[in-house]
Amino acid sequence: xxxxxxxxxxxxxxxARVGFNKLPGNINPDSSDKNIDICEIKKYAEGxxxxxxxxxxxxxxxxxxxxxxxxDIKSAGQYARNEIKNIFAEISEEIPGPTSExxxxxxxxxxxxxxxxYYEKENGRFYNSAVLIGRKGEIIGKYRKVHLPRLEQWLITxxxxxxxxxxxxxxxxxxxxxxxxxxxxxxxxxxxxxxIILHPTVGWGFVYGEKASMGEALNRVRAAExxxxxxxxxxxxxxxxxxxxxxGTILGENGDIDNNIEKDGxxxxxxxxxxxxxxxxxxxxxxxNVPSIRARMAFERQPGAYGAITQDxxxxxxxxxxxxxxxxxxxxxxxxxxxWDMWRQGKIKLxxxxx
Numbered sequence: 001x002x003x004x005x006x007x008x009x010x011x012x013x014x015x016a017r018v019g020f021n022k023l024p025g026n027i028n029p030d031s032s033d034k035n036i037d038i039c040e041i042k043k044y045a046e047g048x049x050x051x052x053x054x055x056x057x058x059x060x061x062x063x064x065x066x067x068x069x070x071x072d073i074k075s076a077g078q079y080a081r082n083e084i085k086n087i088f089a090e091i092s093e094e095i096p097g098p099t100s101e102x103x104x105x106x107x108x109x110x111x112x113x114x115x116x117x118y119y120e121k122e123n124g125r126f127y128n129s130a131v132l133i134g135r136k137g138e139i140i141g142k143y144r145k146v147h148l149p150r151l152e153q154w155l156i157t158x159x160x161x162x163x164x165x166x167x168x169x170x171x172x173x174x175x176x177x178x179x180x181x182x183x184x185x186x187x188x189x190x191x192x193x194x195x196i197i198l199h200p201t202v203g204w205g206f207v208y209g210e211k212a213s214m215g216e217a218l219n220r221v222r223a224a225e226x227x228x229x230x231x232x233x234x235x236x237x238x239x240x241x242x243x244x245x246x247x248g249t250i251l252g253e254n255g256d257i258d259n260n261i262e263k264d265g266x267x268x269x270x271x272x273x274x275x276x277x278x279x280x281x282x283x284x285x286x287x288x289n290v291p292s293i294r295a296r297m298a299f300e301r302q303p304g305a306y307g308a309i310t311q312d313x314x315x316x317x318x319x320x321x322x323x324x325x326x327x328x329x330x331x332x333x334x335x336x337x338x339x340w341d342m343w344r345q346g347k348i349k350l351x352x353x354x355x
Contacts, residue, residue, distance in 0.1 A: 005195060005275045011169045012270040013196070014059030014067045015233040017241035017254045019264065020075045021047050029082040038090055045074040045091045049099055051264065052116070053106055059266050060110025065169045067106075067266075069116040070235040071177050071200040072128070074099070076119045080126070081151035088126070088155060092119040095131050095142055104137035111135045113167055117176055117200035120144070125157045130174045130200055132165050141165045145176040146185065152178075162188040170195035170275055173228075177201040180222060184309060190226035191298075195275040197222070199232040203239075216240055224248030227277045227294040231267075243269035246277055246294075 027041045052073045059067035071077075079088040093099060099118060107114040113134060120129035120142070128145035144159025145152075162185060164173045173189030173196070180186070180199055189197055199219065223230035223244040230244045240255035252269030280291035290296045308314045 005170055005273070008169060008273055008275075010270055011196075011229075011273050012063055012065050012268065013229070013231045013243050013252075014062065014064040014266045014268040015231040015241040015243055015254070016052060016055035016059070016067065016069050017234060017239070017265050017267065018052050018055045018070060018073075019235055021051065023078075029078050029084055029087075036084070036087060038087060041079075041087060041091060045076060048075045049073055049102065053102060055264055055266055056103070056106045056114060057110070059268065060106065060112055062266075062268055064110070064112050064268060066113045066115065066167075066172075066196070066198075066231070068198050068231050068233045069114075069200055070233040070241075071117045071202045073116055073118050077128075077152070077202070080119070080155045083154050085155055088119070089121065092121040092126055094122060095120050095129060096139055100131055100133070100139065103131070104133050104139070107133045107135060108137035113140075113169070113172075115172070115174065115198050115200070119156075126155055127159060128152065128156055128176055129159075130176055130198070132167075132172060132174070134167070140167065143174040143176070145179060147178045147182050149178045162192060164189060164192040164194045170229075170273060172196050172198060174198050174200070175222075177203060180218060183222070183225070186222045186226050186228070190228050194226075194228055195273070197226070197228045197230045199230060201232065201234050203234070203236055216242070220244055220248040220250070227297065229271075229273065229275075233267075241265075241267040243267055245271065246274070 021044060023044065024040065026035060026037050027044055052069050056067045056069070074091055076088055076091045079091070103114050103116050113132065115130055115132045117128070117130040120127045129142050131142045132140045134140050141163060143163055146159045146162065148156055148158050162173065164171050171193045173192065173194035175185050175189065175197055177200070180201070186197055219230055219232050219242065224247055227246045229246050233241045240253050242253040243251045245251050251271055252267045254265045254267035276292040277294045278291050279285050279293050282293070285291050285293070285296065288296045288299070290299065
């Protein structure tokens with residue numbers, strides 16, 4: 001990892017805010033039309049990629065050092081959550097592959113790092129992956145989403161690691177969508193030395209609609225509690241892509257006040273990084289004899305008291321011992337049969353209560 005973070009003078013980060021193209025009926029997985037045209041789906045997926053590339057070029061024109069895309073830039077996830085495996089397999093791809101080559105070309109053209117998220121296939125398995133590409137177009141590394149929500153677990157394999165990648169603008173970690181809902185994830189990245197956390201997403205993790213403001217607050221808290229800069233790229237109507245300081249301050253944002261996702265753009269911010277969060281004048285820094293808040297928080301951890309975090313069955317799970325938790329939601333979907341199909345088509349709203 002990078003050891004020269006104190007010599008970095010300025011960093012400019014851009015987080016794209018790009019929508020998906022509208023699905024024609026003949027390729028909509030929720031449509032009653034079952035004659036899904038794979039050639040049209042591939043064109044649709046590539047159209048979404050081109051839309052994202054345009055936003056990355058916008059970031060490059062503004063001199064970004066790092067440009068981040070939202071999650072699932074090919075919009076393949078809708079075929080995964082509907083368990084249309086043959087089509088999902090067609091539009092998922094290997095890394096490196098055709099999409100990473102296009103991303104690399106943009107990175108080289110603008111001499112910037114690019115981080116992009118889309119579904120990866122490897123040896124018969126699928127992953128929700130983010131690839132980090134260097135200024136010369138080289139692949140620095142990739143991260144596979146660890147925390148998978150219900151609809152993603154049907155076809156996707158979870159990642160097992162929280163890697164941090166060294167770059168000339170600092171050490172970078174990634175949290176994809178639902179990952180952000182688990183504080184352990186960003187904490188692991190921070191403890192592994194991340195200076196910047198990149199958060200590609202299609203939602204806010206676990207809050208939606210009228211509670212969307214909580215999603216923004218969540219990102220700000222994750223940045224502040226881990227003393228990491230954080231960039232969030234989102235693509236839901238009403239969402240806000242943003243760049244956040246390691247003290248939780250929003251440095252740049254691109255929101256959609258009209259809830260019109262058609263208006264693509266980027267959130268961009270330039271800052272002089274203070275990765276150690278130096279506050280030598282602080283009363284607490286004086287008492288600890290450590291001028292870095294980040295260092296002080298690391299030294300003052302008490303890992304021996306955190307045993308519950310690494311337990312497979314902590315007490316809170318024991319409370320729900322009578323629950324038959326499904327690790328594969330498709331079984332539950334099969335049980336509710338026709339209701340499930342009607343919900344997928346938007347004809348009914350499913351509501352569940354505890355017995």
